[in-house]
Amino acid sequence: MSWVPEPTLNSYLILSAVLFAIGTAGVFLRRNLITILLSIEVMLNAVNLTFVAVDRYLNAVDGQIIVFFVMTVAAAEAATGLAIVIALFRHRETLNPDAFTTLKW
Amino acid sequence: MHALLFWILAALAIIASVLVVGQRNPMYSVLLLIASFGALSGLYVILGSPFVATIQIIIYAGAIMVLFLFVVMLLNVPTEDPATGYHARLLGGAGPRRFGAVLSILLAIELGWAVTTKVQPTMFPSGEARAQMTVYDIGLKLFRDYSFAFEATSVLILVAMVGAIILARRERS
Numbered sequence: 001m002s003w004v005p006e007p008t009l010n011s012y013l014i015l016s017a018v019l020f021a022i023g024t025a026g027v028f029l030r031r032n033l034i035t036i037l038l039s040i041e042v043m044l045n046a047v048n049l050t051f052v053a054v055d056r057y058l059n060a061v062d063g064q065i066i067v068f069f070v071m072t073v074a075a076a077e078a079a080t081g082l083a084i085v086i087a088l089f090r091h092r093e094t095l096n097p098d099a100f101t102t103l104k105w
Numbered sequence: 106m107h108a109l110l111f112w113i114l115a116a117l118a119i120i121a122s123v124l125v126v127g128q129r130n131p132m133y134s135v136l137l138l139i140a141s142f143g144a145l146s147g148l149y150v151i152l153g154s155p156f157v158a159t160i161q162i163i164i165y166a167g168a169i170m171v172l173f174l175f176v177v178m179l180l181n182v183p184t185e186d187p188a189t190g191y192h193a194r195l196l197g198g199a200g201p202r203r204f205g206a207v208l209s210i211l212l213a214i215e216l217g218w219a220v221t222t223k224v225q226p227t228m229f230p231s232g233e234a235r236a237q238m239t240v241y242d243i244g245l246k247l248f249r250d251y252s253f254a255f256e257a258t259s260v261l262i263l264v265a266m267v268g269a270i271i272l273a274r275r276e277r278s
Contacts, residue, residue: 007111009229012148013220015115019122021213026126028205034131034177038138041169042122045145048157056152056229061243064157065251071164072258076265078169082176083272090275095182 012053019046033085033095037078044074107151114151117144131182135173142166156240 019042026039048067055063085095092099121141128134142165149158247255 004108006108017216021209022122025209038134052152052154067157079265079269083269086273089180
């Protein structure tokens with residue numbers, strides 16, 4: 001299949017950049033705390049793709065170990081973030097982040 | 106073959122991620138994000154990292170996304186509120202949202218520019234050298250050079266677990 005261009009390191013980096021920008025757009029545009037957390041997961045995955053692609057390019061395993069740690073941190077972030085979302089929802093009965101502009105009520 | 110597979114999986118990942126951000130129903134967002142993770146996992150396999158591909162499916166799609174699904178079902182808030190009242194004009198109005206969209210498009214252009222103009226298109230080294238790097242090497246490196254970081258993440262997970270239980274606890278008064 002010679003008509004398909006061979007992906008280079010740059011193809012992976014550009015794909016990662018596009019995914020990261022999509023995640024940023026989600027954080028900016030959505031008005032739902034759960035979707036905002038999901039957008040952060042999209043951004044973390046974009047960074048993971050960069051780590052694995054560069055790891056392949058340098059022929060090392062350090063990038064894959066960093067990805068492992070990123071996933072651990074993502075799990076911790078998801079657990080605490082969702083607990084905070086549940087606590088906020090009990091107070092205000094909404095997930096709209098614009099409703100949580102005061103720190104104390 | 107790998108080239109075609111790369112473009113298909115890349116298109117899948119981008120389309121699924123765009124739909125994640127474009128959905129109003131968080132349930133669909135979570136399910137589409139699992140599809141995006143599957144595409145990324147295929148890309149990791151093409152890159153010769155079966156370990157990362159496996160834990161992507163097991164930990165991300167299997168554990169974290171199920172946690173998200175549980176919370177979406179528990180809270181039972183299917184769709185996003187439309188912006189209303191004071192905050193609609195201040196934060197949720199068309200102007201600030203358009204500004205956010207412009208900012209993220211600028212970020213994509215900037216990253217793409219940095220990648221394409223500052224770095225020459227580089228091919229990956231051929232596959233023979235890569236075959237030497239297996240899960241065995243990852244394990245050796247993880248438990249020798251990164252053993253402190255590994256133990257620190259166990260403490261992090263423990264703290265996150267205790268914090269989640271305390272934060273989500275129903276207060277009796």
